[in-house]
Amino acid sequence: MAVLLAAGAGSRFAGNTHKLHSTLRGQSVLSHAVTSAVKAGFSHIFVVWGSIEPPSDVSTQAPVTLIHNPEWETGQASSLQAGIAAARRVGARAMVVGLGDQPFVSPSDWVAVASSRSPIAQALYTQSDGQKTPGNPVLLAAEVWPLLPTQGDLGARNLISSRPELVEQVLCTGSPFDIDTIEDLNQWN
DSSP, X not given: OEEEEEOSOOTTOOSSSOTTTSEETTEEHHHHXXXXXXXXXXXXXXXXXXXXXXXXXXXTSTTEEEXXXXXXXXXXXXXXXXXXXXXXXXXXXXXXXXXXXXXXXXXXXXXXXXXXXXXXXXEEEEOTTSOEEEEEEEEEEGGGGGGSOSSSSOOSHHHHHHOGGGEEXXXXXXXXXXXXXXXXXXXXX
């Protein structure tokens, strides 16, 4: 199953709308991220939202389920915990977590990370200069869920850095570029 975190306020984005609602190549930024997860073939895809409702081009995609995080202002950990709760409800043994503001993660990236047998798998992208950069999505097996933060603006990054023996880095071909500012959006439109 896949979880897309899309609850934040997007406060660095100075556009006329929330960054996830902004149009990128004909559809919302969030829709690009969701469409990629849908094309990867997950049976369950949960979009955790908070500050704004997801755009309509997201909520109509199957098999997407929207989950409202009323505690979104407390930070990313609460959204991650909402994803874990959804995973438990559907009996998942692992979840692959991505970010709603990363529209260029490809379906094959989702599949590659989901295919790992490691307790934690993290996408690894090659930059234009040949450097490797870790990013999202990240697979989190049920055995590591109790190790994840329950509060604050933290995701899996601290767990990944503190427990490298649990982590497999998976080479991916998409892009971890995220849309945080209007300049980021304009660069790709």
